């Protein structure tokens with residue numbers, strides 16, 4: 001069937017589906033950047049950015065993607081010769097560690113594998129072993145998009161405190177913000193990074209760094225800061241251009257304004273998080289039913305350790321590749337490739353794929369995607385248990401079931 005005959009669904013874990021309203025809000029002439037609407041919209045926009053992270057502290061906006069947000073945080077936190085502790089649960093944790101290391105920082109890594117969350121006891125032990133408190137920052141990925149594991153941020157904070165260690169806690173919420181519950185102040189997070197194109201439903205191009213007052217004070221001596229990345233003017237600008245270190249990302253700001261309005265003021269953050277929980281359980285219900293008669297599995301075995309934004313799957317290779325190709329060609333559904341699970345191009349790599357379910361998404365979209373995957377399993381003669389789509393329908397019909 002011609003896949004372009006209806007609306008396609010880009011079910012990769014970012015960029016996510018962009019609401020038409022967000023795109024329309026961006027479709028307008030360039031505004032004056034010295035006075036008027038775009039200047040005046042900033043205080044409320046900054047307040048909403050604080051609200052989505054559940055913080056009363058600081059936020060800096062950057063023109064850039066998630067990698068830029070990593071570097072923004074890094075250059076403000078570290079000096080050459082510093083130490084950091086990186087907690088790795090997938091490809092993105094490894095990526096952040098590498099970007100910190102490139103600044104001349106010594107990065108200790110604890111790798112928890114590709115199917116398990118961070119074990120806070122190991123974090124506490126590593127910090128206790130650091131007797132002179134040399135580790136400056138603990139780096140944690142809330143949801144690693146490659147494995148779809150969701151880490152317990154509050155438990156990592158508790159482990160740092162139990163060790164009596166002074167390290168700051170920095171968290172990557174690029175995949176999870178707006179989809180999985182995150183509470184910056186309540187959980188004692190010092191730095192958090194995110195980007196516009198996943199749960200925040202805005203095209204790629206904005207990166208954000210939230211920081212605690214403690215992080216601001218403790219990073220005063222960071223030696224690798226350059227004017228563009230410096231978060232100090234961005235969190236407390238006296239002129240409009242200082243929010244962005246230059247020309248404002250005008251159209252992205254219009255898009256973000258619309259998206260945050262939808263998320264915070266129309267639906268409400270709690271309702272959006274609950275929606276992502278229900279939609280994720282529909283995905284899991286389908287996969288668990290299919291897995292009863294075949295090799296398809298959620299990469300993360302325990303439901304409590306799975307993200308509500310993305311699901312990484314395992315299947316006997318090359319059926320992951322075959323299924324993705326069928327869904328895109330026959331039905332207009334684009335699924336995500338596996339990332340960081342096997343060498344790209346190797347036979348094993350065809351045994352992984354991902355479903356992105358972040359952002360602008362309702363039940364009919366996810367039910368359509370899951371029924372399409374089921375059709376692909378049937379069409380390709382891939383062994384699977386029956387009733388996946390029906391199991392997903394039941395998860396939607398009973399949204400309060402665990």
Ligand SMILES: *Cc1c(COP(=O)(O)O)cnc(C)c1O
Nearest residue numbers: 065066067092143145174175195
């Ligand atoms: C997407 C993602 C990144 C990278 O973001 P880019 O915008 O692609 O640079 C980093 N970390 C996590 C957890 C992500 O999901």
